[in-house]
Amino acid sequence: MGKKDKLLARLKSKPKDFTFAETEALLEYLGYVRNDKGKTSGSRIAFKNPQHRTIMLHKPHPRKELLEYQVKELISTLKEEGLL
Numbered sequence: 239m240g241k242k243d244k245l246l247a248r249l250k251s252k253p254k255d256f257t258f259a260e261t262e263a264l265l266e267y268l269g270y271v272r273n274d275k276g277k278t279s280g281s282r283i284a285f286k287n288p289q290h291r292t293i294m295l296h297k298p299h300p301r302k303e304l305l306e307y308q309v310k311e312l313i314s315t316l317k318e319e320g321l322l
Contacts, residue, residue, distance in 0.1 A: 241265040246322065249313060256309050257302045258295075265293065268321050291321045 239247075246265040249256060261270060262285075270285040270293065285293040293315055297313070298304060316322040 249309070250322065252309055252313070253316060254306065255303050258297055258304060259302065261295065261312065290321070
């Protein structure tokens with residue numbers, strides 16, 4: 239099982255400690271590119287993929303983990319796009 243498969247399996251288990259770095263790595267494996275939207279975007283990060291809809295996330299700070307609703311939304315979006 240490769241790193242991508244491990245991250246997908248971990249995400250599917252709805253962990254309470256899924257980090258933004260893990261999210262970013264997983265989305266990169268799935269063909270998404272991070273787009274910070276310029277200097278004034280603040281903590282809003284867009285992940286773009288020409289074949290799928292854009293995923294918008296708030297980068298958590300000061301913590302590193304996504305909130306529970308963010309994990310659920312990410313799972314839902316990836317399922318809708320046929321990636322999970």
